[in-house]
Amino acid sequence: MNLALFDLDHTLIPIDSDHEWGEYLSRSGLVDALSFRQANDEWFAHYQAGTLDPVKYLEFAFGILSQFPREKLDQMHRDFMQEVIRPAVLQHARDLVKQHLDAGDLVAIVTATNQFVTAPIAELFEVEHLIAALPELDSGGNITGKLLGTPTYGPGKIVHTEAWLSRMGKTLADFERSYFYSDSQNDIPLLERVTDPIATNPNDKLKAHAIARGWPILNLFDGHAQ
Template sequence: MNLALFDLDHTLIPLDSDYEWGQFLVRIGAVDPEDFARRNAAFYAQYEAGTLDPVEYLEFALGTLARFPRSQLDAWHGRFMDEVIRPALRQSALDLLRRHQDEGDLIAIITATNRFVTEPIARALGVDNLIAAEPELDAQGEITGKLRGIPTSGPGKVIHANDWLATRGKTLRDFGRSYFYSDSQNDIPLLSAVTHPVATNPNALLRAHALAQGWPILNLFE
């Protein structure tokens, strides 16, 4: 059995689900359009530049979710899937996932975005295993606004991938081949930890690094 790990945003889908969720909340009038859009855009620019503080951003994102009951959030997310995510799904990404599934590989999506936003997207992609930033839930299942554990970004992806594999009694070394597909230089730590890193729809910084390292480059959305 081989291992195939996938980033989500701009890797398997041609957008940033966290940013688009924020824009969706603005469009439906759930949040203040000026203040939220300004902060959401600033955090996204920091992510693109590789300067984002993941804890600061997650506290912002999860704090926004905590303002609403889970039933309302789930109803909004259903609309978000129909209006934003499903129209953006690409057959090329689905085919890549199916190829690894058909080969019997162990597959997981590992994303810096929180589980509330990404779990329905992983289901739509047909992926059962999701490693994501975990929002704290209260006894009633409501989101408290706090993060559980460490962020699933940068070096944190390596830690979370190893922890997830440990629950299955495995390590990265137990696989003949371990793949990780990602678009961002933020994921260089995990890309460097697998045997088969693939720069997928890479931004300029990751493209330059991949070329220097001799890593393959895959463009799914051209």
């Protein structure tokens, strides 16, 4: 068995699910559109630049989610999946994940985006294992606004991936081949730890790093590799 890890946003889907969730909230009139969209865009710009404070961002994101009862949140997310996510999922991405699943690889999505937003997307790709930022829940399953543990961002992806493998009695070294597909320079720490790092639809910073390191570059949404 090999290990196949996937980032999500701009890697398996050609959008940022976290940012698009914020846009969905604004369009739907569920938050104050002007102030929320400005804040959402600022956080996204920090993420793209690699200057995001993940704890502060997640507290902001979970604070918004905590304003809604869980039943309402789940209905909102079903609408979000139909309106935004399903139309964005391309067959090339489905085929790549399926290739690893069919080979019997241990597959996981490892994303900095929170579990509430990403769990249904992982299910859409038929990926059982999701490593994502966890919101604290109250006894009724409602989101309290607090982050559980540490963010799954940058080096935090290594921490969470190793903890997940450890719970199965495994380490990265137990796999003959370990793949990680990502688009962002934020994921270089984990890309450096696997046997097969694959820069997937990479931004300029990751593309330059991949070229310097001799890593393969996969333009997944164009359906071909370089």
